[in-house]
Amino acid sequence: MNENDLVQLIKSAPERGQRAFYDKYFNYVYTIVYAKLKCYAKPEDIDECVGDVFAHCFFYFDKHEDINGSLKAFVAAVARNKAVDTYRRVARHKERNVSIEETGELVSEENVAESSETTEMRRLLYDKVSELGEPDSTIIIQKYFYGRSSKEIARIVELSADNVRARGSRAVKKLRELLLQAGFAR
Template identity: 40%
Template sequence: MTFYENNTLQSISPEKAHAALFEEYYRYVKAIVFNRLRSFSDEDIEECISDIFADIFFSFSKGSYAGDIKVFIGTVARNKSIDHFRRHSRNAGKAVYLEDESTPDIRSGEDIAGENEKKELSQVLMDCINSLGEPDSSIIIKKFYYDMDSKQIAGELSMKPSAVRVRCSRAASKLKELLAARGFMEGIL
């Protein structure tokens, strides 16, 4: 329905013009209102729709609009539903409904799945390192966790640096096998 058609029908019979407008745009208005007020009761939504059509009919009877009807109806529906939301929120102790489009998304900066994978991998890795036994587990921890060189490790464990390098190499190979047996791919060490 165009503005001209509505004006023509309005001049013949205002009731028929209102009924035709309501029938044609009811679902459109309801979709707009429902997207804004989906957490409200059905009665609140219907009340808002009634208020929207009352405003539309009043505007057309005054002749205060001469543009595209669908754009006008969409604008009135959007603004009225926002006003209804604000009024209802103010009266309800400033409640915020998370389903409303105007409410910002609440997101955490954490990657929970990624953090759980890291924790699981760390736990499995520590279990495998501890299963190597002494002094291999101490050598691996000092080498890779504390970033110590073989001379420093040898000084702490009373070993020769060459013996630390050989044991570290063998322990790393054994650790890779243990991790592969638990289903972890290479590239961890």
């Protein structure tokens, strides 16, 4: 049965037309839905989605007298859209409900104490560099964080390269003193 015959059957005898439509496109719809949801949804969610696709199509046929265009393209578009809707529903549900059995023991390679200490040290270092004031803090950050040369830094802070080197040397000494006062012993 070609698409034109199927459209005529849907219009003239809706029950028989819907049955023929279902028989003709079931495998096609199932393939589309399964391909989109196979890794995310349970088999019953996939079956429900396929049912939703046909329900949507039958509802559309009942409401619209003129069925134009390719039925295959129409059913494919509905199947893709319903699969996306199902994916969103399943993903939302999974985000909220994760059983303890599914998660198992959570293992991390990260040493939380060490990571926290490193973060705290970085914050303190940044605060102390900021205390140096301008242009010294910019010189330290550009030299030691970005690895820029004195000549490049000189263009940024609008000083001579010799002046940048001298200020940088004094800034490092001052920073060392500030860190020692804050409890960093070396």
